[in-house]
Amino acid sequence: MAGTVGAQAFESVEVGQSSRSANPANIDALLDQMTLDEKIGQLVQRMGGRSKALNSRLGPDELEKVRRGEVGSYLHVAGAEPLRELQRVAVEESRLGIPLLFSMDVVHGYRTIFPVPLAMAASWDPDTAVRHARIAATEASAAGLHWTFAPMVDIARDPRWGRIVEGAGEDAFLGSRMAVAQVRGFQGSDLAAADTIIAGAKHFGAYGAAEGGRDYAGAEVGKRTMQEVYLAPFRAAAEADTASYMTAFNAVDGVPTTGNAALLRTMLRDEWGWEGLLLSDWRAVEELMAHGVAGSRSDAARLALEASVDMDMVADVYAADLKAAIDADPALVPLLDQAVRRILETKRTLGLFDDPYKYHDAARESRVILSDDHRAAARTAAQRSIVLLKNEGDVLPLAKDAQHIALIGALADDALSQLGSWRARGMAEDVVTLRAALEAAHPNVTFAPGADSRSDDASGIPAAIAAAQSSDLIVLALGEDFDWSGEARSRSSLELPGRQRELFEALAATGKPLVVVLMGGRPLAIPEIAEKADAVLQTWLLGIEAGPAIVATLFGENNPGGKLPASFPRTTGQVPVNYDFLPSGRPADPDLTKDTARYMDQPITPLYAFGHGLSYTDFAYGEPMLDRSEIAADGGALTISVDVTNSGARGGDEVVQLYMRDPVANVSRPVKQLRGFRRVALAPGETKRVSFTLTADQFALWGPSGGWVIEPGEIELMIGSASDDIRGRTSFTITGRGAGRIAPAAIETRTLVMETGQ
Ligand code: NOJ
Numbered sequence: 001m002a003g004t005v006g007a008q009a010f011e012s013v014e015v016g017q018s019s020r021s022a023n024p025a026n027i028d029a030l031l032d033q034m035t036l037d038e039k040i041g042q043l044v045q046r047m048g049g050r051s052k053a054l055n056s057r058l059g060p061d062e063l064e065k066v067r068r069g070e071v072g073s074y075l076h077v078a079g080a081e082p083l084r085e086l087q088r089v090a091v092e093e094s095r096l097g098i099p100l101l102f103s104m105d106v107v108h109g110y111r112t113i114f115p116v117p118l119a120m121a122a123s124w125d126p127d128t129a130v131r132h133a134r135i136a137a138t139e140a141s142a143a144g145l146h147w148t149f150a151p152m153v154d155i156a157r158d159p160r161w162g163r164i165v166e167g168a169g170e171d172a173f174l175g176s177r178m179a180v181a182q183v184r185g186f187q188g189s190d191l192a193a194a195d196t197i198i199a200g201a202k203h204f205g206a207y208g209a210a211e212g213g214r215d216y217a218g219a220e221v222g223k224r225t226m227q228e229v230y231l232a233p234f235r236a237a238a239e240a241d242t243a244s245y246m247t248a249f250n251a252v253d254g255v256p257t258t259g260n261a262a263l264l265r266t267m268l269r270d271e272w273g274w275e276g277l278l279l280s281d282w283r284a285v286e287e288l289m290a291h292g293v294a295g296s297r298s299d300a301a302r303l304a305l306e307a308s309v310d311m312d313m314v315a316d317v318y319a320a321d322l323k324a325a326i327d328a329d330p331a332l333v334p335l336l337d338q339a340v341r342r343i344l345e346t347k348r349t350l351g352l353f354d355d356p357y358k359y360h361d362a363a364r365e366s367r368v369i370l371s372d373d374h375r376a377a378a379r380t381a382a383q384r385s386i387v388l389l390k391n392e393g394d395v396l397p398l399a400k401d402a403q404h405i406a407l408i409g410a411l412a413d414d415a416l417s418q419l420g421s422w423r424a425r426g427m428a429e430d431v432v433t434l435r436a437a438l439e440a441a442h443p444n445v446t447f448a449p450g451a452d453s454r455s456d457d458a459s460g461i462p463a464a465i466a467a468a469q470s471s472d473l474i475v476l477a478l479g480e481d482f483d484w485s486g487e488a489r490s491r492s493s494l495e496l497p498g499r500q501r502e503l504f505e506a507l508a509a510t511g512k513p514l515v516v517v518l519m520g521g522r523p524l525a526i527p528e529i530a531e532k533a534d535a536v537l538q539t540w541l542l543g544i545e546a547g548p549a550i551v552a553t554l555f556g557e558n559n560p561g562g563k564l565p566a567s568f569p570r571t572t573g574q575v576p577v578n579y580d581f582l583p584s585g586r587p588a589d590p591d592l593t594k595d596t597a598r599y600m601d602q603p604i605t606p607l608y609a610f611g612h613g614l615s616y617t618d619f620a621y622g623e624p625m626l627d628r629s630e631i632a633a634d635g636g637a638l639t640i641s642v643d644v645t646n647s648g649a650r651g652g653d654e655v656v657q658l659y660m661r662d663p664v665a666n667v668s669r670p671v672k673q674l675r676g677f678r679r680v681a682l683a684p685g686e687t688k689r690v691s692f693t694l695t696a697d698q699f700a701l702w703g704p705s706g707g708w709v710i711e712p713g714e715i716e717l718m719i720g721s722a723s724d725d726i727r728g729r730t731s732f733t734i735t736g737r738g739a740g741r742i743a744p745a746a747i748e749t750r751t752l753v754m755e756t757g758q
Helices: 005-013 024-033 036-042 060-067 080-093 117-122 126-142 162-166 172-187 223-230 232-239 262-271 287-291 297-306 317-328 330-349 362-368 372-385 434-441 461-469 500-508 527-532 546-554
Strands: 044-047 073-075 101-104 200-204 244-247 277-279 387-391 405-408 445-448 473-479 514-519 535-540 619-621 630-632 637-646 652-661 673-682 687-695 708-710 713-722 725-735 738-740 750-755
Touching (some): 036 317, 036 330, 060 080, 080 362, 117 172, 117 535, 172 223, 172 232, 172 673, 200 232, 223 232, 297 330, 317 330, 372 546, 405 434, 405 461, 434 445, 434 473, 434 546, 445 461, 500 514, 500 527, 514 527, 619 713, 637 652, 637 713, 637 725, 673 750
Parallel strands (some): 044 073, 244 277, 405 445, 473 514, 514 535
Antiparallel strands (some): 387 535, 619 637, 637 687, 652 713, 687 750, 713 725
């Protein structure tokens, strides 16, 4: 690449050899030329702006830092042209001309905003997640970006934690599939292509297990749960070659992850063999002091470097204080070199040493961003993410004619909220709200806000009641606006915020048919709605095509096929209420006269279980069929198949779910664990055979002394429509003992769908 000093530095050592080739000698030669300050500079990620004011800090002082080689990467920057200029300064005006890495939180879309990740997980459709990530990468890369801080793969079993919205919910297997899908979508098959970006799976550790659901709080997680649940999606992302991870803010068992050498250097690097770029979260290196494990900034720098954290996000601890740590302990020098090498290797993988400007094509930027195709894909994703929680008396779908609809609820008219908490370059003006879409689709709609999710203002409720009374039917949008979920948005209560409950009760009392459209980024405790509403659609925060997707579902043009990726509790005090709990010596029993593992004042079940989701049609399941009754622990495999028939009158999608249980093992095992799923589309009367092929290592457990152990004995398999709607059971035997390689939940289950011709 003519005119780039970095590229010249490569060519001077390996004449005629492409700098993109995987020859570490090139990186080593560049390393040899670097001063200590230039090496440390590569480890520094600075903010080019704030998430809501991108590029705003890129003034003359900042450019001077780039010229001096003091920066390796920027976050919160965007735009093909401004970033070309910034890259030009790095490549043409710094001594070694090493290109910069540009990054941003592109979590569920860049400008074309898709449903929030929890919603996309509700599609139970990894292909939807691949498409979203591919489109997000296409747009982000056209805007000059190389790197996204996504997917967020933290397992969340406590919906009080506001960041549950950013991940795939409570289950490690579903979470792993969504993690892999997004890594593949962002990274594509060639990271050097101009339309792919590196994924940044986050937040490595057990961030989702924050105590009490309070963001940033420490986690107390047993070794087995850590390996089988919290780390599984990270392992799946490693198997999919995620090029980067971000460390979690919090501590596990008292050790802050950003300084946890046992977890990061020993396990992630040495045992998993992962060699990508490890980034700290925002100021997490500095926060090692607040955690109380570092007494000074140079201590914090040493701990993070020893843990193998390559890049320091915005804290400038590496920038200002790593040198002192190295002066005090020269043993850190090789660790520094490793970190620099990994960062340079990442830049090379992106092709930046060949052509540092390949991501700065303004014509492509204006062509691809928010294209019609992207918008159409966002609508499909939104439709596939909707979950029908209840449909008493088949009140849904609505007939297109005759009814006068009262559309109530401020959320129905709230464009900004549909963009969710990470909106990248998403704009409220791009959003089609439920109100706009319903008014466009139906001639008789009266809108009244009634109440919102934020204020204590109930003054709109009487007008909402009046609108309901003069209508045939109520569509009521309730839930949480975007700012109730996301980072630092934990809640102590999972009830409807504001005066919405009052609004709901008043409308339910009118006796009109009542359809609730639930919005928001977390499961809510809504027993009153479950009891009194005729129908409930969980619509999350669906992105720019939210309104059309919901309206198509209300009128039956879209038959909802989503399923819950996280259980809905009956009350806040019931959480965590995940489906894969341990049985206890006194398993929960509905009979209150028995002393069992339950609350006295609540049923033993969640309000809506993991995997729950209804349809406008019905599905009948045949008996599960196993191709064998025994497999060897050492390399055995088996296939379980089931025929699923659409027994109703409408086409629809069913998510066929496969669960396992190991009834007797060395350690107590969960009552159910998801091990396979497949979303299938079925025409009325149609039958398809769904087959899952499982290998022995998918039944392994984290053994009492560590390592993946496959034990001999019986395994039960269950197939059904939800974790609480099992339609068929069978079992088989594992013979002998074996060892697994990775977390079973991280292993993909091979799935096949066959037309049966009926
Ligand atoms: C802090 C968040 O925890 C993380 O998810 C995000 O990527 C960074 N800020 C950068 O915005």
